[in-house]
Amino acid sequence: MGKGFYVSKLVLAVGIIFAVAAVSTIIALAVVYSQEKGKNNDVAKPPETTTSSSGTSTATTTTTATATATATTAQSNDPWNKYRLPKTLSPVHYDVELQPFLVKNADGLYVFRGKSTAFFICNDATDLIIIHSNKLNHTKFNSFDAKLQDGATDVALKSTFFQKDKQFLVVQAAANLVPGKQYGLYTEFVGELADDLAGFYRSEYLEDGVTKIIATTQMQAPDARKAFPCFDEPAMKATFNITLKYRQPYKAMSNMREIDRSTVTEDGQQWTVSKFDKTPKMSSYLVAFIVSEFEAVGDPGNATVTGVQIWGRKKAIQDENQGEYALSVTKPILDFFAEYYRTPYPLPKSDQVALPDFSAGAMENWGLVTYRETALLFDDQVSSIGNKERVVTVIAHELAHQWFGNLVTIRWWNDLWLNEGFASYVEYLGADKAEPNWNIKDLIVLNDVHRVMAVDALASSHPLTSREDEVNSPSEISALFDSIAYSKGASVIRMLSEFLTEPLFVDGLASYLKGFEYSNTVYSDLWTHLQWAVNNQTAVKLPLPIKDIMDTWVLQMGFPVVKIDTATGVVTQKHFLLDPDSVVTRPSPFDYKWKVPISYKISSKEDNIWLQNESETVEDFKITGNDWLLVNLNVTGYYRVNYDDNNWSRLLNQLQTSHQAIPVINRAQIIDDAFNLARAKQITTIQALDTTKYISADREYMPWQAALSGLSYFTQMFDRTEVFGPMKKYMKMQVNPLFEYFKQETGNWTNRPVSLTDQYCEINTLSTACSYDIEDCLKFASELFSQWMATPQQNNIHPNLRTNVYCTAVAQGGEQEWNFVWDRFQLTDIAQEQDKLRAALACSKEPWILNRFLEYSLDPTMIRRQDAVSTISSVVNNPIGQSLAWDFVRAKWKTLYSMFGESSFSFGNLIERVTRRFSTEFELQQLLQFKADNQNPGFGTASQALEQAIEKTKANINWVNQNKAAVKKWFEDAVVP
Structure with missing residues (x-):
């Protein structure tokens, strides 16, 4: 968010008037409401687990509070001092007219003017209208127009004021409103079109040497109130008529189609007025509008x-055709979801818009989806296969929301995981429809399941859902947009779909969408409709109702490790904690036990069972001879698997003799489980390292990625110690056969492999080989980069290889190479190429260059605000840059917090990354001191990430102390001829 909000002299004068009026009105309101408090103070209670309704109580809050006047003397239990809206009013419709001025005013600001009428129904007699409004300096309240059924009748106002902390405009009528009647609140206002990436904001870009301005929106979660006064909560659904007034050569777009265009003259200037069709009933956070060229x-x-x-x-669309790939996949994905959901797409259009400045990756605004340029635009001359995958999966994710999230919406943000987890699962289905040859659905295991388990194995994790009253403030809401909501949500929904079977899952899903269209739900409503589907068939048998199974995964944090003793057939489950010495203080309604669907393979036999208790005996799991047991086939279940030593030995022997006998996904699983089990002290670190001995013979991406991920922890812990020498030799020994394989397969790196995963494996191979100083790799990268420097206008480095080649060249080079990349970064306007170049700039081995780059990260003329956090994180990834970045974050914390801390979804990533290598008592003390020193301003959306960093640092210290000597010896022995 922006540091502050500056107002013109005219608006400031209006603000002073309201400030004076506030002192007297607050006292009057406190008296008038002595009888209303009991009713209006009701905060929405946790939802029932059967059904839910839309349109009544829910709420949200905002990020920073800048209002014209503040109810400073009001009592804390007054209704305007609560984050949640009272239940007395329900919105019906909004008429909104906005006029952005895309040139600076006399005060040097970009502003917008607005007019809005919020129509609402009175549910209970009250004379109090509380509506969200943030950073809008209201210039007129039109006597609070009342629209009654028998004609328009004005209702006199008694007083108005702003509640700063909760971002409310509070209006008191002279008499009670009548239950069942519809009213309309008219306001006029002026707001700043700031560059804070929230609400109605400003973005800029350079085209042909000319700076172009955009007025655009990002309302999720609580920022529609920055654009116009509204009941800014997901359950407060209404319809919207948007009108935009702008000057040529700009054009306007919104959620719906333009239905009328006219021109007006104001102050001697001609303005175009675009009116858009009425939207369906929807939540305020999905409203969007853009004025641009x-x-x-x-x-x-x-x-x-x-x-x-x-x-x-x-330039990107017309000259460089960067929108063609997105266009080719959007319609097939949209059609796929209409068929998958068994519900037609509800709107007449679906616009996908690439924005130069955007805080999130993308946003599912109904009918007007917005994206970072890197998530929508694609140029096959400079974009890699990874860029292509990101475009198709992000489009699929946002289009999935058009039904699941937009048509049917969660009642409150505590169930955010249902929206984001579901979309994060079905994005793989949509992408698979668009790119059927990629086999992309398997990648959810690496991208989501394994990745989120690292977070969910901490004692400071949290459940997927929580009580509504636990999520209130803006930072509490924004903090929910984390890997638990997205990746764990996707993992457990995938698990649910697998044990139900996809056809049955879709039956229940279609029923759910039909039953709650244009309405709101709680997560358990989905269980109800899936149970209906189960009850209407006989093929799939479940041991318990869906609710009883899934609540164990939703209402408690973490996941189990399933341990099998193949001598006795005994199967046990236990809450898996990465640090077994950590203390879990969060209570669990199920005592950290789960209903676990277990799939398994023994020789040629495959089957499924359920583990419902802490311990059970399964006859099939008694193994004799050379047979091995493999549990959690294709990692469809959200749990880790441990075995007795004999079965581990049989699996490792199979990997080293004929690894193809074990499915590719499960080879990755064995490695990933082993490394994490070792950190949790459930197997030895030596056993985990042993799983990588065979890897030099494997040519598949997923096992290699699992091995590199597991070994990356060893790199983080030891790359500043004597252990790293023998480790580096071992890594060179293991990756060299793969390097030679791809060198031959690609004709000395001139041709690309065919499949998506083979291309990813080639990229990993070069990255690993160069990072561990394999001479042929360093020479290859250096020669390619030198050729480019000699002819800057002709870059012959294949897009797949650029990230590695750029980074390797900058790391090997000095100021000249860095400056060349910086110049290219400034010259290109292709966002995906900028990302590759920006990441490479963090690879320098010169501390002064890295420090300079860190300073650039907070200068929006150097690095876009949306890229500041990821730029610092890139420096952290460089072993030389880690301590520099940590010093920088500590020194600049107040600045970083003011820019991102209250609302940025990714702010917590900064803490996680900058502390990733912490493994000494000294570093722990620095981290604790950092926490103590910054209680004011605080940590906002990074609060939980900070607690997790402290927990992980303590675990790292213990692990290093216990394993350093043994790890050093293992690597030394492994490289002995």
Whole structure:
């Protein structure tokens, strides 16, 4: 968020008037409300677990509070001093007109003017209207127009004021409103079109030497109130008519199609007025509008054909055709989801818009989806296969939300995981439809399941859902947008779909969407409809109702480790903690026991069972001879697996003799489970390292990625110690056969492998070989980069290889190479190429260069605000840069917090990354001192990440002390000829 909000002299004068008025009105309001408090102070209670309704109580809050006047003397239990809205009013419709001024005013600010009428129904007699408003300096309250059924009648106002902390506009009528009647609150306002990436904000870009301005939006979670006064909560659904007033050569777009365009003259200037069709009933956080000079590719559609267009900078869309790939996959994905959900797409158009400045990766605004440029635009001359995968999966994720999230919406943010977890699962299905040859669905195991387990294995993790009253403030809401919501949510929904079977899952899902369309739900409503599907068939048998199974995964944090003793057949489950000495203080309704679906393979036999208790005996699991048991086939279950030593030995022997006998995904699972079990002291570190001995013979991406991920922890712990020498020799020994394989397969790196995963494996191979100083790799990268420096306008480095080549060249080079990359970074306007170059700039081995780059990260003329956190994180990834970045974060914490701490979804990543290598008592004390020194301003959305960093640092210290000598010896022995 921006550091502050500056107002013009006129608006400031209006603010002073309201400030004076506030002192007298607050006292009057406190008296008037002595009888209303009991009713209005009700905060929405935790939802029932059967059904839910829409349109009544829910709420949200905002990030920073800047209002014209503040109810400083009001009592804490007054309704305007609560984050949640009272239940007395329900919105019905909004008429909103906004006029952005895309040139600076006399005070040097970009501003917008607005007019809005919020129509609402009175549910209970009250004279109090509480509506969200943030950073809007209201210039007029039009006597609070009352729209009654028997005609328009004005209702007199008694007083108005702003509640700063909770971001409310509070209006008191002269008499009680009548239950069942509809009213309309009219306001006029002025807001700053700031560059804070929230609400109605400003973005800029350079095209042909000219700075272009965009007025655009990002409302999720609590920032629609920054654009116009509204009941800014997900359950407060209404319809919207948006009107935008702007000057040529700009054009406007919103959620719906333009239905009228006219011109007006104001102060001698001609303005275009675009009116957009009425939206369906929807939540305020999905409202979107953009005024820009963007161009589009695609079909705008008509009365019978849904329009699909890709929008972006004119040069990117018209000159460089960067929207063509997104256009080619958007319509197939949209059609797939309409079929998958068994519900037609509800809107007449689906615009996808690439924004130069955007805080999130993308946002699912209904009918007007917004993206970072890197998540939508693609240029096959400079974009890698990874860039291509990101485009198709992000599009699939956002289009999945058009039904699951937009048509049917969670009642409150405590169930955010249901929205984001579901979309994070089905994005793989949508992407698979668009790119059927990629086999992309398997990658969820690496990208989501394994990745989130590292977080969910901490004692400071949290459940997928929580009580509504536990999530209130802006930072509490924003903190929910984490890997637990997205990746754990995706993992458990995938597990649910697998044990139900996909057809049955889709039956229940279609029923759920039909039952709650244009309405709101709680997570258990999905269980109800899936149970209906189960009850209507006989093929799939479950041991318990879906609710009883899934609540064990949703209402408690973490996951189990399933341990099998193949001598006795005994199967046990236990809460898996990465640090077994950590203390879990969060209570669990199920005592950290789960209902676990177990799939397994013994020789040629595959089957499924359920583990419902802490310990059970399974006859099939009694293994004799050379047979081995493999549990959690294709990692469809969200749990880790441990075995007795004999079965571990049989599995390792199979890997080293004929690894193809074990499925690819499970080879990755064995490695990933082993490394994490070792950190948890459930097997030895030596056993975990032994799983990598065979890897030099494997040519598949997933096992290699699992091995590199597991070994990355050893790198983080030991790359500043004497252990790293023998480790480096071992890594060179293991990766060299793979390097030679791909060198031959690609004709000395001139051709790319065919499959997606083979291309990823090639990329990993070069990255690993160069990072461990294999001479042929360093020479290859250096020669390619030197050729580019000699002819800067002709970059012959394949896009797949650029990230590694750029980084290797900058690391080996000095100021000249760094400056060359910096110049290229400034010159290119292709966001995906900028990301590759920006990451390479963090690879320098010169501390003064890295320190300079860190300073650039907070200068928006050097590095875009949206990229500041990821730039610092890139420096952290460099062993030389880690301590520099930590010093920088400590010194600049107040600045970083003011920019990102209250609302940025990714702010917690900064703490996680900058402390990733911490493994000494000294570093722990630094971290604790950092926490103590910054209680004011605090840590905002990074609060939980800080606690997790402290927990992980303590675990790292113990692990290093216990394993350093043995690890050093293992690597030394492994490289002996």
